[in-house]
Amino acid sequence: MPTPKLVALAVTAVIALSAAIAGMASAATGIAPLGSRHGVCVDRPLRLAFDQPPQLGTTGTIQVHRADGTIADSIDLADPASNERTIGDAVSDTGEPHLFAYHPVMVTGNAAAIYLHHRLDYGRTYYVTVDPGVFGGFPGIQDPGAWRFTTRAAPPSPRARHLTVDARGAGDFCTVQGAIDAVPLGNRHRVTVDVRPGRYTEIVYVRPDRPYITVRGAGRDRTVIEYANNDVLNGDTHLRTAPDGPNVCPLRKLPTPDLHNCWRAMFGVDAPDFTLENITLHNTTPFGGSQAEAFRGNNDRIALRHVTLRSFQDTLRLQGLGYVDHSYIEGDVDFIWGTGTIYVRDSEIRSLHAGYVTQIRNDDAHFGAVFVRTRLTRAPDLADANVYLGRIETLRFPFSQVVFIDTAMDAHIRPAGWLLTPNDCAQAPNLRFWEYHSTDLAGRPVDTSSRPACSQQLTDAAAAQWRDPRFVLGGWAVTKQHGTDVTSSRGS
Secondary structure, three states, rough: OOOOOOOOOHHHHHHHHHHHOOOOOOOOEEEEOOOOOOEEEOOOOEEEEEEOOOOOOOOOOEEEEOOOOOEEEEEEEEOOOEEEEEEOEEEOOOOOOOOOEEEOOOEEEEEEEEEEOOOOOOOOOOEEEEOOEOOOOOOOEEEOOOOOEEEOOOOOOOOOOEEEEEOOOOOOOOOHHHHHHHHOOOOOOEEHHHEOOOOEOOOOEEOOOOEEEEEOOOOOEEEEEOOOOOOOHHHHHOOOOOOOOOOOOOOOOOOOOOOHHHHHOOOEEEEOOOEEEEEEEEEEEOOOOOOOEEEEEOOOEEEEEEEEEEOOOOOOEEEOOOEEOOEEEEEEEEEEEEEOOOEEEOOEEEEEEEEEEEEEOOOOOOOOEEOOOEEEEOOOOOOOOOOEEEEEEEOOOOOOOEEEEEEEEEEOOOOOEEEEEOOOHHHHHOOOEEEEEEEOOOEEEOOOOOOOOOOOOOOHHHHHHHOHHHHOOOOOOOEOOOOEEEEEEOOO
């Protein structure tokens, strides 16, 4: 292909690089970040813009240098170790730091984004070099004066109760993970992270000892976090031959199947008292890829309000006490699942392909999943009778509980409703697959006569009890503030 001509992102970038790159007088170059009066985010990705889609090579190095020439970070396209980094100070169940697999350079359209292995220092000047061959036909950047910037002087106070994230650099941080990392370990106070409009391409992880965090977007159509994290990149498939030490999941609920699969979520939370609101999480793993949670919550008092969760298999996984309100969840196979006690209300749950809405693995000491006033919808090309309300292996998880109350469901739901393996109610005496007033989308009663004999239609009195979130969530309060349902707990 012909040598890409780079498009200017800023006049200063054109001036700096036209003088720096010999023989390229007719080729303008666009780079970010550049120094500014207010300083650059320490977590900001680096970017190069071209006039056509660049071809990422397999050799060559991108390096960030301190002003004195020492190396602050290095990405070597030929070194597999460059494809790993820490995220959220993650620590395995053994106490060892965990490294996530990730994509250090990502090409989207005519731009390349470069994600460093760690945030930079505050109050420092850096310059960036790019070897020839990193991008096909691009001669690289070697002059220390060509791509130069200075980070902002100081971090926010560790006692800050409010942090802002802005991909354009106008907030405290440029990434969601950067703001979460600024919350002190052992935090005891509610910290709100406001994420301004934009698309944030990153894996996010909150470790167990960072509680009381609220991540709040500017609206589901305006703030999107996305990444193609999945089992192949960071789960059991990827780690099947890796040593357990640094890779064992913390706070495992099911010791054997939960060995490594905690790391594959696009947004993973192992801390209690976490809230997510007014935002979209999109695990961009393609259809048929592998298990790929958009959100995984693995502790108590995790609330999702006014969120959109998009993936295919295993979209939402909740492992403790979880509350979901006025949200949209889409997927196909077991796309709401986990061992937790879950209360979901006034939400849309959309099936994209044939499959199963739920797989709930609670034990006899905990309630399972309760859905109240939800709508089960489908993609336009999904045929009738192709989706089960839920499935479970009854000999492994004999106490599985899923309750649908006042749920409107389209005709993609199978008449049988539930799938038991083995398909024998005699072997499932403790199963709790329940419904109350299930209707079609027009409000007409659904014919439940083909449901398994061990499923149940609740009485009015029983439905009233299970409709109460305080009963389901064991006293975790659900109150009203400013016209919006919120959850609260002691100490928050």
